[in-house]
Amino acid sequence: MKTSLKIEELAMFVFGIVLFSETNYAWWLFPLLLLTPDIGMLGYFINKRMGAFTYNLLHHKAIALAVLVLGYFLALNTVILAGIILFSHAAMDRVFGYGLKYPTGFKHTHLGTIGE
Secondary structure: OHHHHHHHHHHHHHHHHHHHHOOOOOOOHHHHHOOHHHHHHHHHHOOHHHHHHHHHHHHOHHHHHHHHHHHHHHOOHHHHHHHHHHHHHHHHHHHOOOOOEEOOEEEEEOOEEOOO
16 A cells, blocks of 8 residues: 555656646756755754644645645746645655654654654
């Protein structure tokens, strides 16, 4: 099952690349911005609960899609870009086994414990 889930996430990551290719932004922006959602890890400097909240806020695909759709309906290209980056990053993370976090610690995710 894990392999099937990783293939599905890889397909979503590729879809994110396709979405980005439909924008007018330079290609070098995609890899440059791809890791920016990891800024959500800074919440762990406060505590585990805040870290899980801020991390999950920037790694939840429903939020990414909401940002993307909002940008589309408001015709705001930078908001569309933010949604694409959030979505693509979340899919990429899940390919590598990094899921949404539980407040018990960074290694505890909805996909299981990281490193096991």
